[in-house]
Amino acid sequence: MDIQTLTLTLGDSTHAGRTFDVMPIVGEEPVLQVTVSGAEETPVYVTVTDTQILCLAYLFEEQELLPQRVNELHENMLRLSVPMPLSSLGKTGDHYVVYGALSPTSGTAEIMQELVTLAENAIDLLQTFEDYLA
Amino acid sequence: MRSVLNKILTAMRGSVNELGEAVVDSQGNRILEQELRDSEQELKQAKQELAALMAESASLARQIRSEQDSANKREQDARKALTAGQEELAREVAERIVGHERRGSELTQTREILQQRIAGLKERVQRAEKQLADYRRELQVVKTNERVLRTTAQIDTNINSQQSSLSTAKETLERIRERQAREEDRQTASATLEKELTGADLDEKLKAAGIDGEQDAIDSVLARLKDKPAQ
Missing domain, CATH: 1.10.287 (Helix Hairpins)
Incomplete structure (x- = not known):
């Protein structure tokens, strides 16, 4: 699966009643911004490497958090990361992210499932962790 | 590693x-x-x-x-x-x-x-x-x-x-809430519409006014039975 194929396929597909709005992100790396219908607020970014298809959504930035509650938040994020379907929690730069990695041999159905789940998880997580925001 | x-x-x-x-x-x-x-x-x-x-x-x-x-x-x-x-x-x-x-x-x-x-x-x-x-x-x-x-x-x-x-997480949350509220409104509206179409809303109004079709039917059967008691 490469970015071009993914762009063409997602634009025309529906999965579990969702449609996908795909926009390439300009730059050196092949990155797509995918907006899932019904979860437009949390776009999912997709990049394909030799070893994986990486999908990630931004949650919040470090400076948006209440400093005195950061440890508690981390603890809760670690605990939720395990049971959350198809998604893990992580941090890259200052961004806290929810992400999922798929095998490059994954089919469109798996990728769409991942995208929908990730966008919905991002919304649930934002609402769950709202109290930790400054 | x-x-x-x-x-x-x-x-x-x-x-x-x-x-x-x-x-x-x-x-x-x-x-x-x-x-x-x-x-x-x-x-x-x-x-x-x-x-x-x-x-x-x-x-x-x-x-x-x-x-x-x-x-x-x-x-x-x-x-x-x-x-x-x-x-x-x-x-x-x-x-x-x-x-x-x-x-x-x-x-x-x-x-x-x-x-x-x-x-x-x-x-x-x-x-x-x-x-x-x-x-x-x-x-x-x-x-x-x-x-x-x-x-x-x-x-x-x-x-x-x-x-x-x-956009900050708070702004995102605000947009999520707005969308969720819109969705809820839509659901309420379509539920109302459905009630109107099936007449369920009318039944509810009648019941609220103490006019209950079901209760009336039971009462009338009972009255009939009382008219013709068992021999």
């Missing part, structure tokens, strides 16, 4: 992460890739050598067997000669047997040395394979890390060029 993970963590704690700059410098990456290639080369050579040695060992085993077979056969010959009273002939055959046995034991010795080398080489191959898997895993971690940093840097640049800034 641990050293690579530590390098990444150290670099992450520093200030390089903003621009998605290479966390493990590209020089380090090249060294890792070179090590990978060297390991691959070593593994290939070791495997070739191993294959050659194993072929040689198999050939030796065949020769040893052949010497043993010949010795066995000659032993029978010698017995027959002895039975026939041909002592001289038997001695001549015995000399042959000694020759076969000597060559057999020389070949066996050679083969034992060979087997030791094979065992050593097999160990080397296993070590090289493990090393190779380790390098590949390390390289994958380093490359994925760089990729993620470059990708997020690219996303941020892009979002920043389209909007004045990346």
Whole structure:
């Protein structure tokens, strides 16, 4: 699966009643911004490497958090990361992210499932962790 | 692997992460890739050598067997000669047997040395394979890390060029709430519409006004029964 194929396929597909709005992100790396219908607020970014298809959504930035509650938040994020379907929690730069990695041999159905789940998880997580925001 | 993970963590704690700059410098990456290639080369050579040695060992085993077979056969010959009273002939055959046995034991010795080398080489191959898997895993971690940093840097640049800034989590939450409220309104509206269409809303209103069709029906049946009591 490469970015071009993914762009063409997602634009025309529906999965579990969702449609996908795909926009390439300009730059050196092949990155797509995918907006899932019904979860437009949390776009999912997709990049394909030799070893994986990486999908990630931004949650919040470090400076948006209440400093005195950061440890508690981390603890809760670690605990939720395990049971959350198809998604893990992580941090890259200052961004806290929810992400999922798929095998490059994954089919469109798996990728769409991942995208929908990730966008919905991002919304649930934002609402769950709202109290930790400054 | 641990050293690579530590390098990444150290670099992450520093200030390089903003621009998605290479966390493990590209020089380090090249060294890792070179090590990978060297390991691959070593593994290939070791495997070739191993294959050659194993072929040689198999050939030796065949020769040893052949010497043993010949010795066995000659032993029978010698017995027959002895039975026939041909002592001289038997001695001549015995000399042959000694020759076969000597060559057999020389070949066996050679083969034992060979087997030791094979065992050593097999160990080397296993070590090289493990090393190779380790390098590949390390390289994958380093490359994925760089990729993620470059990708997020690219996303941020892009979002920043389209909007004045990346929307905050609070703004996102506000938009989520607005959408969820809209969806709820839509659901309420469609539920209302459905009630109207099925007349369910009218039944509810009648019930609220104390006019209950179901209760009336029961009452009328009871009245009928009372009119005609059982005989």
